Amino acid sequence: MIETLLLPFSFPFMQQAFIVSLLVALPMGLLSPFLVLKGWSLMGDAVSHAVLPGVVLAYVAGLPIGIGAFAAGMFCAVGTGYLKENSRIKEDTVMGVLFSGMFGLGLVLYSMIETELHLDHILFGDMLGVGWSDIAEAGAIAAVVSAALVVRGRDLMLHAFDPQHARAIGLSVRLLHYGLLVLLSLSIVGALKSVGIILAIALLIAPGAIGFLVARRFGVMLAVSVAVAVVASFLGVYLSFFLDSAPAPTIVLLMSGTFVVAFLRAGITSPAEDATT
Numbered sequence: 001m002i003e004t005l006l007l008p009f010s011f012p013f014m015q016q017a018f019i020v021s022l023l024v025a026l027p028m029g030l031l032s033p034f035l036v037l038k039g040w041s042l043m044g045d046a047v048s049h050a051v052l053p054g055v056v057l058a059y060v061a062g063l064p065i066g067i068g069a070f071a072a073g074m075f076c077a078v079g080t081g082y083l084k085e086n087s088r089i090k091e092d093t094v095m096g097v098l099f100s101g102m103f104g105l106g107l108v109l110y111s112m113i114e115t116e117l118h119l120d121h122i123l124f125g126d127m128l129g130v131g132w133s134d135i136a137e138a139g140a141i142a143a144v145v146s147a148a149l150v151v152r153g154r155d156l157m158l159h160a161f162d163p164q165h166a167r168a169i170g171l172s173v174r175l176l177h178y179g180l181l182v183l184l185s186l187s188i189v190g191a192l193k194s195v196g197i198i199l200a201i202a203l204l205i206a207p208g209a210i211g212f213l214v215a216r217r218f219g220v221m222l223a224v225s226v227a228v229a230v231v232a233s234f235l236g237v238y239l240s241f242f243l244d245s246a247p248a249p250t251i252v253l254l255m256s257g258t259f260v261v262a263f264l265r266a267g268i269t270s271p272a273e274d275a276t277t
Contacts, residue, residue, distance in 0.1 A: 007241070008237075008238055008241040008242075013128050013129075014128070014237070014241060016130055016131070016132070016135060017127045017128050017130065017194075017237045017247055018234065018237050018238075019135055020127060020130050020134065020135050020138050020194045021127060021194065021233040021234065021236070021237050021247065021251070022230060022233060022234065023135065023138040023139050023142045023190070024138055024142070024190055024191045024194050024195060024203065024233065025203065025226075025229040025230045025232070025233035025234075026142050026146060026226065026229070026230065027141065027142045027145035027146050027149075027183075027186075027187050027190065028187050028191065028203045028204050028207065028229055029207045029225045029226035029227075029228065029229030029230060030145070030146055030149045030222065030225070030226055031145065031149065031183055031184065031187055031204065031208075032203075032204055032205060032206070032207040032208030032209075032211070032225045032229070033207075033208040033211055033212070033218065033221050033222050033225050034149075034156050034157070034160050034180060034208075035184070035204060035205060035208060036205065036208035036209055036211075036212050037157075037160040037161060037208075037212075037218075038159075038160045038180070040180075040184075041201075041205050042092055042095050042096070043077065043080070043095060043181075043184070044184060044188075044200075044201050044204040044205060045095075045099065045201045046076055046077075046080065046095040046096075046098065046099035047073040047076055047077055047099070047181075047184055047185055047188055048073075048188050048197050048198075048200040048201050048204070049099045049100070049102065049103040049197060049198075050072055050073055050075070050076035050098070050099045050102040050103065051068075051069035051070075051072045051073045051076075051106075051185075051188060051189070051192065051197060052072070052102070052103055052105075052106025052107065052110070052122065052197060053072055053102055053105045053106035053109055054067075054068035054069045054070070054071050054072025054073070054075075054106075055068050055069050055072070055106070055122060055192070056068075056106055056109040056110050056113065056115070057072075057109065058071075059113075059115055060113060060115075065192070066137060066189045066192065069185075069188065069189045069192055070185050070186065070189050072102065073184070073185035073188055073189070074181065074182070074185050075102075076098055076099055076102055077178075077181040077184070077185065078178075078181075079098055080094050080095050080098055081177075083098070121193070121196065122192070122196060122197060123196050123197050123198050124195075124196040124198055124199060124246065124248060124249070125191075125192075125193065125194050125195040125196030125199060125246075125247075125248040126193065126194070126196075127194045127195065127237065127246070127247040127248055128246075128247065130193055130194055134193050134194070137190070137193075138190045138191075138193075138194065141186050141187070141189060141190035142190060144186060145183050145186055145187055145190070148179070148183055149183065152176070152179070155171055155176055156176055156179075156180060157218055158171065159171065159173060159176040159177070159180070184204070187200075187204065188200050188204075191203060194248070195248040195251070196248060199248045199249065199251075199252050202251075202252040202255060202256070203229065203233075203251070203252070203255070206228070206252070206255040206256065206258075206259055207224075207225040207226070207228040207229040207232075207255065208221070208225045209259060210224060210225065210228050210255070210258055210259050210262045211223075211224035211225040211228065213259075213262040213263055213265075213266045214262050214265065214266060228255065228258055229255075232251055232254040232255045232258065233251050235251075235254055236248075236250040236251030236252075236253075236254050237250075237251070239254075
């Protein structure tokens, strides 16, 4: 019995999957509460889809696909801000048009070139096929994003709750805005090879949404978000071995189930009253 339960830890590909899942979960668990409070769920969706043309173009140019993904993600984020400021169209509409256009461009570019990249791995990840170089990349990104959130976490929290007050006390709201976009794009790049484009949004939003439902203080919300991301990622990889399923969707299903439980436990309350500093 014990041997069966410990069996997943005996395979090198599973060991690597466990490691990369935790390295992806930590920065996303830290970032998720800021995105939820900022109302950037759609922004996370937009950036995660918009990286596809960058991935394809980086592959054609012989560059690391992470560089192309980051550049495309930032182009989408900055382009959204520019179009919002220079038109009467609302931000969510701009994001919907821009990210769907870039995603379509990526699919067209992918179909026009011969590539060894497997589209399913780009869209849905390949956690069981990651190598140590991928783990090193995810670890470096996790360290940068986590360090930035620890150092500037209070400023980003104030920016998420009340940008006008943040500006009034002398904080650079524009710097915080684009800094958060950089961290968002980096987190998606770190998750690209393991969970893919489509499922990255779930890891970015679900932990913070769960924390938002069960916590009344931001510090608790942040701790719950990280715990949910890490535990769900570990259990998702573990259970996928016995279910013979892909790890990434199994992780997302666990988070979705946790969200339902948190929602039923919290009942229908006013979330604005629950998450306070």
